[in-house]
Amino acid sequence: MEEPEGPYDYAKDPAYTHDRTEPVTPAPSGLSRTAQGIGRASRSTARAVARGSTAAYTGARKFTHSGGAGESGFSRLLELHAFNTAGDAAVAISLAGTLFFTVPTGEATGQVALFLVLTMLPFAVVAPLIGPFLDRFRRGRRWAIGATLAIRAFCCWVLAGAVVDESPAFYFAALGCLVASKAYGVTRASAVPRLLPTTFTLVKANSRISLTGTGAAAISAPLAVGAATIGAEWALRYAAVLFAVGTVLAILLPAKVDSSEGEEQVDLTPDAESRRKGLAITRAVVNGLRSNSGLRLLSGFLTIFMAFTLREPPASMGWTADPMILLGLVVGGAGAGNTIGTLIGSAASSKAPEKVVIGVLFLDVVVLATVGVFFTWWTAVILGLTVGICQSLGKLSLDAMIQRDVPERVRTSMFARSETLLQLGWVTGGLIGIGLFSLDASPQIGLLVIGALLIAWLVLVVTKARRPELGHATTPPARPAPSAQDDTLRDW
Template structure:
């Protein structure tokens, strides 16, 4: 019965995309395990700040390639499927090189190549989703299923990854990842390369749809910045308070649980309200929990904030992706995702740099998050009202 359901799933355009997605995510998980090192926990808090700041700057580097080069390329016929294939097979080759260069300076440009290929795949995948579903209202559900599958396969793949790491070392984890990436690249040949029929965006004017996407992107950028800010705010706060190691695990578990809740709840919310209201609700959630946490303080509220921000960011991102897939012209969808992902990553880095460069008390940090989210929610509501009231553009 299970085999029959798998065969039925693979017979659909979305099913073929899902198969390639889970295999490639498994490869990413193995690479992360192989390269996990002593960036943060093995050095002093003061030394960690400089090292983390350098790391944050480096995370922006792949987007310097993706936004101007890969974005426009992905809008050419058949290029999106080709990008998925190339990202899988390319990462397989690079993983084999990395396995031989773990103690060499060549590891850094090779890791950069993996990041570029991974981000290129992510953008291509987002641009392919509309062609894999029948209706706009299925977009949030499709994005949610892809995200849930990524979380599940990440947990599953971590088991053999950690086992191989402990038994024979990081080199063999990278070689295992290379095999997995080959499988993902081959599976990508089955992805539909056909373009979806151009959507009309519920009959709205194209200028209004573009303005709606820009407003949503601004709100989502503040949410992504909040994730970066909270991540390092809590990391340094727990370290400076000499919290037991299990508190780090508890906060991480709360964040993972929040991501699961956000991913699972987004499709259900979409049946009740449109994507724009899901994004607004995400901002309101951060505001409310941030205000309570700033008054109460304490480590339990650290876990509560981690869960709330994860719920908001995950549900908000699913809603935003669906909004772009619904309203952005198909001929510009690749470059749209490339541009927005660059903006979101920059927001994450800027948010993360604040507690790295300037020590911020946790309760003050929670209050900052609440105020920023409140400002974003108010601006989003006001902007949407202004867009709806604006006269139509002259023909």
């Protein structure tokens, strides 16, 4: 038998091909199939999240940059405010978990009262000074706004460590956060007029700021809650990061925020010379401030008083489920009311904002008295919704009057000072709420007491609004009648 030349090809030999077997791929195990399914689901989820994030970013950018806001630099202020509100929401959730719900009611009452007093005292002392200070600090507004955010970033980081170590530094850092948050509202208000797009009114601008803040808080709150489930310190670290980003955005605001060209200082207790120069404010603005102070007083009262009341809801409310759910409904109602009021105010062009501010204060008083008599869980939700709507509409009406009646050269100063007064109104209402709760006042008694105070305040506002303009009845015809600016904050 002849030997084949070259290497023998067994693949062509029938004697061998029938014994050959192809390698068999083993069937995937159950664990492998599960892993593959998880991988496919993860990839699909990642793609969906990426598409959703892109759509959300695109929508948010379109909202903040529309109407010329991108060109004027107003969009940067909106982005800054979003980080500020998101950080405040995270701080509120963390402090609520560490100071409010985890300690007995008596101790929580004392701690919250201490914070309110410490927050109010600096403003009570510097309120007459902060307006003139900002007037002289015009060329550093960006740094002033950034400082309020940087201070909170630092305080939140200190708070995170103090929560773990139970350090006394906790109270000082918390105080720093609260005061810096109030100061931010004043400094940010002073910058808004400088960044207005040509097509924007102050009402529209502040409506957009409010909606931006509401949306940012709604997104940030669940993230902060998730971080707080790991530990309260993680929610505070999350807030510190948000404030740090906000600090950078504040410094990157357009340079015209610092410009003081054409601006002058508003005179709250003017003489005849100030009135002649147009540096005073009109009676309508004064009454708008009075009305909004009443609205803020009620908001501060309900925030504190209802928060403690709803820790252990009275049987008369008819609520048997988790108290946290009820508190969430009331707070959610107030937030929804604020958004509804903002939408109504930005859509409606009221020609009589001075009547709107009195009308919403009257509506608050009526609903408050009704809820005081018929106090149930659903009337409490309605009260929160009403207060949110009225506060939002009142503030937007005040903005409209400031734009209409206050000269542009003093408008920035007016915003800073009015915001200071409104902050004091909120803190005062919170202190009243703490006081009534500490006296073991029932919810009905507490609501009726604050209702009586607001009725007296409403009578004052209406009386001042109906008073004839100074000089009109006694000025001889040959002498020009004084303008509406003769009535100022001197009788505040």
